[in-house]
Amino acid sequence: MNDMQDDLLKIKGISKQYGVVKALDEVSFSVRAGEIHALLGENGAGKSTLVKIIMGEERPSAGSIELDGKLMEEFHPNYSRGMGIQMVHQELAVFENMSVTENLFPWMADEGAVRSIKWEDYNSKAQEILDSFEFRTVVPTQRMDTVNLAGQQMIEILRCIYANPKVLLLDEPTSGLNNEEAERLMLTLKELKAKGLTIIYISHRLNEILDYADRVTVMRDGKFVCTLDKDEMNEQSLINNMTGREFSSTLYSRKTYKETINPDIMFEVKALSKKKVLWSASLKLFKGEVLGVFGLEGSGTDRLSRMMYGLESVDEADIWFEGIKIKRITSAEMVKNGILYLNGNRKYAGLLHDSSVMDNISLPQLKTVSNKWTFIQTKKLAGITKSFIERFSIAIPSLKACPRNLSGGNQQKVMLATNIATNPKLLIVNEPTRGIDVGAKVQIHNQLLNIASEGVGIIVFSSELPELLSLSDRIIVMHEKRINGEISGKDMTEQSIMRLASVRSEEVAV
Amino acid sequence: MKMSGLKLKNVIQRSEFAVIAITIILFVVLATGSDIFFNVNNLNSLQTSIAPSALVAFGMMLLLILGVFDLSVGATMALVGISVSTLLASGVSVPLAVLGGFGIGVLVGFVNGILVGVVGINPLIATIGIKFMVQGLAYMRMSNLYQVHPDFPASFTILGTGKLFGIYYQFLFMIVILIILSIFLKNNGIGRRLYYIGGNRNASRLMGFNSKRMIIIIYIVIGLLAAAAAIFSIARYGNANRYLGSGIEMTAIISCVLGGASLSGGKGTAMGALFGVIFMSLMTNFFNLFEVSSTWQDVVVGAILIIVVAADGYLTLKKNKELGKI
Numbered sequence: 001m002n003d004m005q006d007d008l009l010k011i012k013g014i015s016k017q018y019g020v021v022k023a024l025d026e027v028s029f030s031v032r033a034g035e036i037h038a039l040l041g042e043n044g045a046g047k048s049t050l051v052k053i054i055m056g057e058e059r060p061s062a063g064s065i066e067l068d069g070k071l072m073e074e075f076h077p078n079y080s081r082g083m084g085i086q087m088v089h090q091e092l093a094v095f096e097n098m099s100v101t102e103n104l105f106p107w108m109a110d111e112g113a114v115r116s117i118k119w120e121d122y123n124s125k126a127q128e129i130l131d132s133f134e135f136r137t138v139v140p141t142q143r144m145d146t147v148n149l150a151g152q153q154m155i156e157i158l159r160c161i162y163a164n165p166k167v168l169l170l171d172e173p174t175s176g177l178n179n180e181e182a183e184r185l186m187l188t189l190k191e192l193k194a195k196g197l198t199i200i201y202i203s204h205r206l207n208e209i210l211d212y213a214d215r216v217t218v219m220r221d222g223k224f225v226c227t228l229d230k231d232e233m234n235e236q237s238l239i240n241n242m243t244g245r246e247f248s249s250t251l252y253s254r255k256t257y258k259e260t261i262n263p264d265i266m267f268e269v270k271a272l273s274k275k276k277v278l279w280s281a282s283l284k285l286f287k288g289e290v291l292g293v294f295g296l297e298g299s300g301t302d303r304l305s306r307m308m309y310g311l312e313s314v315d316e317a318d319i320w321f322e323g324i325k326i327k328r329i330t331s332a333e334m335v336k337n338g339i340l341y342l343n344g345n346r347k348y349a350g351l352l353h354d355s356s357v358m359d360n361i362s363l364p365q366l367k368t369v370s371n372k373w374t375f376i377q378t379k380k381l382a383g384i385t386k387s388f389i390e391r392f393s394i395a396i397p398s399l400k401a402c403p404r405n406l407s408g409g410n411q412q413k414v415m416l417a418t419n420i421a422t423n424p425k426l427l428i429v430n431e432p433t434r435g436i437d438v439g440a441k442v443q444i445h446n447q448l449l450n451i452a453s454e455g456v457g458i459i460v461f462s463s464e465l466p467e468l469l470s471l472s473d474r475i476i477v478m479h480e481k482r483i484n485g486e487i488s489g490k491d492m493t494e495q496s497i498m499r500l501a502s503v504r505s506e507e508v509a510v
Numbered sequence: 511m512k513m514s515g516l517k518l519k520n521v522i523q524r525s526e527f528a529v530i531a532i533t534i535i536l537f538v539v540l541a542t543g544s545d546i547f548f549n550v551n552n553l554n555s556l557q558t559s560i561a562p563s564a565l566v567a568f569g570m571m572l573l574l575i576l577g578v579f580d581l582s583v584g585a586t587m588a589l590v591g592i593s594v595s596t597l598l599a600s601g602v603s604v605p606l607a608v609l610g611g612f613g614i615g616v617l618v619g620f621v622n623g624i625l626v627g628v629v630g631i632n633p634l635i636a637t638i639g640i641k642f643m644v645q646g647l648a649y650m651r652m653s654n655l656y657q658v659h660p661d662f663p664a665s666f667t668i669l670g671t672g673k674l675f676g677i678y679y680q681f682l683f684m685i686v687i688l689i690i691l692s693i694f695l696k697n698n699g700i701g702r703r704l705y706y707i708g709g710n711r712n713a714s715r716l717m718g719f720n721s722k723r724m725i726i727i728i729y730i731v732i733g734l735l736a737a738a739a740a741i742f743s744i745a746r747y748g749n750a751n752r753y754l755g756s757g758i759e760m761t762a763i764i765s766c767v768l769g770g771a772s773l774s775g776g777k778g779t780a781m782g783a784l785f786g787v788i789f790m791s792l793m794t795n796f797f798n799l800f801e802v803s804s805t806w807q808d809v810v811v812g813a814i815l816i817i818v819v820a821a822d823g824y825l826t827l828k829k830n831k832e833l834g835k836i
Contacts, residue, residue: 057716078718093716097709097776098702106706106717109699116697145829 008033008198009054009167014063016049016222023049025222026063031167036189036199038213040206041242041437046222047202048090051169054200055087056080067167084166088173090202090435091347094152096145101126103144104159129162133188150177157185161192168192170201172435174208179296186212206235218242239438262287265320266457267339267426269308272317277303279482285426290448290458292472294465296501300481302344305430305461309334309341321426337426340419344430344461346408350415353404357396357414358385360403364422388417393443409440416444426457433467445471465494477501526770526782528818533789540792544799552799554678556791558670558746561680562739563758563765564787568691569732570762571783575695576721576728577708577775578626578633579763582641583736586618587755589648590740595662595750596651604666611737618644619733623726641759648752662748670745680742684784687735691780704728708775764815765790772822 007030016024024046031037039047052058054065059075066072067083094103101119102108104126108117126140135154138147147155157173170189174182186208189199203209209216216233218225218241225241267285272278278300285291295301306312308319310330319326321337331341343350352360362369362381369381385399392413396406403411412433419427432448433441448471452458462468468475474488477500485500540547566583573579590611597607618640625636672679694701707714707721714721736755744750767773768789769782790811797807 055716076718077716081718087716089716093710093713095706095709095713095776098705102702102706106719109703115699116693117699117702119697 006032008068009200010066011050011054012064012066014050014053014060014065016046016053016058017061023222024053024060027219027222027224028063029217029224029227031198031200032215033198034193034196035214036193036201036212038209038216039200039202039219040209040216040238041219041225045219045242045437047219048171049222050219051087051171051200051202054080054167055085055169057087081163084164085169086160086163086165086167087169088153088157088160088171090171092149092152092156094144094156096143096152098144099140100130100138100142100144100147100155101140103155104129104140104162106159107163129158133158133184150181153177154181154185161188165197167198167200170199172202174203174205182208206238209233209238210235242438262289266322267459268320270318270320272304272308272314272319274303274307274313274315277481278307278314281478281483283476283483285457285459287457288452288455289473290452290460290471292468292475293459293461293478294463294468294475294497294501295478296463299478299501301461301463301478302430304478305341305344305428305459309339309428311341338424339426339428340422340424342415342419342427342429342432344434346411346415351403351411351418354402356400356402357389357394357406358382358399360414361385361388361418361421364418384421388421392417392447407436409436412436412444413440416447420447420451424456426459427451428459428461430461431463432460433462433464441467465497468497469494526779526785528821529768529770529782529785529789532814533785533792536789536792536796540796540799547795547799552795556795557678557681558742559794560787560791561678561684562743563761563791564684564784565687565735565739565742566732566755566758567762567765567769567783567787568687568780569728569735570759571766571769571771571778571780572691572704572728573633573732574763574766574771574773575704575708575775575778576725577711577773578725579637579773580622580729580732581634581637581759582618582622582644583732583762584755584758585641585644585648586615586733586736587740587743587758588752589618589644589651590614590737591744591750591754592648592651592752594741595744598662598666604663607666608669608741611741612734615733615735615737616730617733618736619730620726622733623729626729627722627725645752662745667745667748670742670747680746683738683742688780688784695780705776708777710776761790762787764811768815768818 009031010028011030012028013026014024014028015022015026027046027050039050041047049058053060053075056072056075056077056079064071067085070083072080072083095106101122105122108122123140130136130138130140133154135151135158138151138155144152144155153173154177157170160168168189174185177185182205189201190212193199201213210233213230213233215227215229216238217227218238220242228237228241264287265284266287269281269283271280271282273280281300281304283291283293293301293304303312307314308317308329310328310333314329317329319329321339326333326337334341352363355363358381361384362376366376369384370376382399388394389396389399394406394410394413394417396410403414406414416429416432427448429448433444436444445467448458448460458471460468460471462471469492472492474486475492475497476486477484477497479501487496487500546552566587569583570579593614594607594611597610598604602610622637622640625631625640626633629636669679674682695704703719703724706717707719707724711721739758740750740754743754765786766778766783767786769778769784769786771778771782793807793811794804796802797804
């Protein structure tokens with residue numbers, strides 16, 4: 001039995017029904033005052049819905065919440081905020097058209113309607129906040145749309161912290177940050193905890209949870225599974241409870257590498273460069289291998305992936321595919337050659353969010369599902385879609401379901417299926433498993449290795465080192481906008497790659 | 511750290527910079543190229559065309575900042591004009607008739623606000639529907655007469671024709687509104703909230719901002735401004751007809767977009783709206799004074815609109831690419 005007085009936030013039998021889907025099913029647990037309480041679960045487990053209900057952004061179908069012994073009577077963001085709850089959103093809630101200061105103090109109007117804002121006061125207050133976090137890359141008067149994503153995320157976090165809440169909810173706050181930034185954030189949370197702040201925190205990074213959380217509550221399929229104390233927490237126990245099955249740690253450990261690399265070059269980028277963005281970058285993909293590209297935040301990996309696919313202009317580059325030079329580096333030309341690109345941001349590109357899964361999968365191959373009169377054969381299409389849904393074990397209520405309503409993992413699977421359905425020769429994937437649960441991750445990895453074994457060339461851009469280690473035969477490492485070296489086979493370890501990613505090596509000529 | 515507000519780069523990057531620059535160029539061309547530009551008659555007609563258009567454009571700018579717009583302003587002006595002149599003709603006192611006009615503006619604005627803000631109908635559909643209804647009501651009043659010639663009382667006519675140091679009351683009124691709105695939009699929490707809501711409606715909901723109420727209030731404000739514009743216009747010309755305000759919704763939106771607004775919301779200033787209007791009026795003046803067929807005016811205005819918007823879009827795209835957002 002816990003000491004009841006220690007429980008600050010009590011969640012009592014919260015359920016949430018969306019149509020026929022039960023997102024939350026009588027979830028009950030308590031959060032102690034002054035602890036960092038992690039929420040863990042696969043995508044679609046209901047964690048985000050739960051914190052949205054605590055924040056008052058969603059109304060539960062049943063159940064109640066008590067804060068500090070007081071029943072929360074309303075579900076509205078203003079009410080929750082008044083009770084001392086703040087939330088950092090997974091999908092950033094920032095205002096790009098406004099200044100950093102205004103993003104830090106969005107409630108300034110509440111201090112009195114007929115009042116002139118003292119900008120100098122607010123700007124210097126904003127500067128203090130930025131200084132106290134050693135966040136020196138932005139200035140208070142800067143417009144938010146000139147701040148990069150990590151910076152924007154940081155500003156949302158600072159906004160919540162400095163509103164002086166009792167309870168701080170964070171929905172995957174570190175997903176957009178690099179390791180250094182994430183670590184600094186976690187240390188700040190620890191400091192805030194020491195000052196008595198209670199923190200509820202959703203994350204997929206197990207290491208982070210193991211390092212910083214005092215307790216963890218695991219959820220699965222909208223249900224409460226368990227709350228573990230610090231001494232019960234380890235990687236295996238967390239993964240087991242998340243998935244509900246013994247999870248052999250085959251994930252993140254590649255058993256076999258290609259011993260001999262086929263010397264035939266499938267795809268080659270020669271001296272791709274763009275002023276201020278990328279130094280002359282060259283890479284080769286040999287037939288039948290999976291090539292990984294790794295780099296820390298700002299190293300240029302994302303830009304490289306987009307530039308070599310013609311999604312961003314370059315100053316100069318030569319790209320060869322199967323021995324033939326690609327004349328114009330445009331995405332249309334790439335598609336014509338059977339080269340496909342999986343976008344790193346499934347929210348903005350890569351999916352038709354309001355079309356059915358069936359339409360998404362059929363779109364790139366309308367010709368094959370149409371008859372000679374160019375009419376789409378719905379039955380054939382449904383058959384193809386079903387086979388992919390089974391192959392990728394995509395969890396959807398029907399073929400007519402739209403990606404918008406699916407969990408991140410399922411969205412990512414639909415995206416991959418859509419691409420694989422066209423039988424590409426080469427697949428460039430950018431962050432294939434960002435922000436999705438371990439189960440879906442493994443399935444996506446298996447699918448990628450599967451098609452690789454069928455001879456499809458694969459280039460993986462990822463900021464997750466374990467992922468690259470488990471997928472790649474060879475890894476190219478970028479550092480400060482240039483390719484810093486490559487490592488292959490058994491030499492690939494987290495340490496060796498991290499060194500190349502963080503230290504400039506002069507001798508490695510690429 | 512204090513940022514200089516007057517750095518050249520900052521000035522150029524202000525959203526209303528382009529329209530102010532082309533307006534100044536146009537002004538210089540007119541001032542040097544035409545003998546009658548500074549003629550009193552010409553300046554008078556410029557003032558009385560700019561003032562009511564600017565009032566409507568201010569209202570439109572507030573809506574555009576919020577991310578919505580109003581196509582029923584022209585029809586509202588017609589209905590207000592006809593109603594006020596009918597009231598005056600039937601012997602109602604000037605203050606009451608004017609109040610009645612504002613009442614109509616408030617009513618139309620309120621209905622628009624409810625439809626767009628609460629019911630959630632797309633502003634294009636909602637306000638075009640209201641435009642037809644209001645227009646129909648105005649025409650109904652006018653079914654027997656083409657124009658109302660009510661012999662306005664002098665205390666009413668003075669609203670449209672009165673001057674102080676050579677400047678029309680209505681122009682001064684417009685300047686006062688400009689100053690109030692500029693301060694409101696820049697330095698008032700509620701004014702800034704328009705930009706928050708227009709910039710990111712979803713995030714505003716999460717912040718707990720009441721965007722429904724804000725939308726209703728601003729639609730009422732544009733209704734009031736349209737009523738004021740209508741009253742100044744009929745007082746100036748001494749009559750009301752059903753063509754009053756016709757097409758002004760489009761020129762107001764064009765003026766605002768030239769002045770830095772965007773249909774997707776979150777940007778724009780009152781000063782930008784005013785310069786958009788001045789530019790449009792000077793264009794008309796230019797074609798009149800240089801005796802170019804006025805049919806060319808639409809072509810030129812359309813082209814300039816597209817160039818300004820395309821240039822802005824290109825710069826935004828470039829900036830986002832540089833930040834790696836797309």
